[in-house]
Amino acid sequence: MISSSPVNGFVLGKEIHDDRLLTLITRPVPDMLKPAYNFSGVSMLQLMQPYVERWQRTVDSVSALIKAFSITGLKTSMDNVLSGGEGSSAQLVMRAQLFSMLRENLNTMLIDKESEELFQINTPLTTLDSLIQKSQEQMAGPSHTPLVKLLGITPSGLNANSDGEIRVYNDYISSLQESFMRPQLEVILNLVQLDLFGEIDENIFFEFASLHQLNDEQQATVNKTKAEAAQILISSGVIGQDEVRDTLSKDESGDYSGIDKDKLPDPMDLDYEGNQETVNAA
Structure with missing residues (x-):
């Protein structure tokens, strides 16, 4: 019977027990094959190799065909x-x-x-470009990487964009973070707390940064929507202005992060007489 992983390992010439080592294997193999893979998983290079070789053969075949078409x-x-x-x-x-x-x-x-x-x-050459393109697109399969990121190929067609593919790719990366990175980081975080405080505080946690980034126009639209929603809630008496200021001061991604929530601005009296506007400071 073959063990799923060795009990002890050597680090800088010292024998270390496996509970002192954090292993990160995102593509594991069956136990029977683990010794052949040095008790790790399948590398991305091994997954990409057959796709790259097929693409190279396709390019060479198309080149030879064009030469004697x-x-x-x-x-x-x-x-x-x-x-x-x-x-x-x-x-x-x-x-x-x-x-x-x-x-x-x-x-x-x-x-x-x-x-x-x-x-x-x-020899007809009408479909050769499609053959090369399809063979090239298959190389993006093992890594789940959008073509625009891996090869710089943008989608063709009217109003075509890669936003959907990039969002799916970000979701895939987020799933890898939650499945493989979080358990490792939580162990490290707990060890740091035990070393610093002698106990684990359940209120200390972390969140991965969002992979989806908004451009300036999208961010402005989101800020406007939040401001309108806050105004409606204040007018309805659901929340107060101090609560909104507290939220704005804690929002590190906003333009009003770090403002003093207790220092309210001076109220303004607005008097309208026809088209004349008079502003008097109270």
């Missing part, structure tokens, strides 16, 4: 060559050389109208 031939009499006549092979080679020498747009091709015929075979 058009075949030009000359139907001529082969009786002398097949019968083994003297000098027939040399004459055939000379005819082929003459044919190749004159097969340009600026030259004149001469053929025997009775015994020779010119033909051309062209």
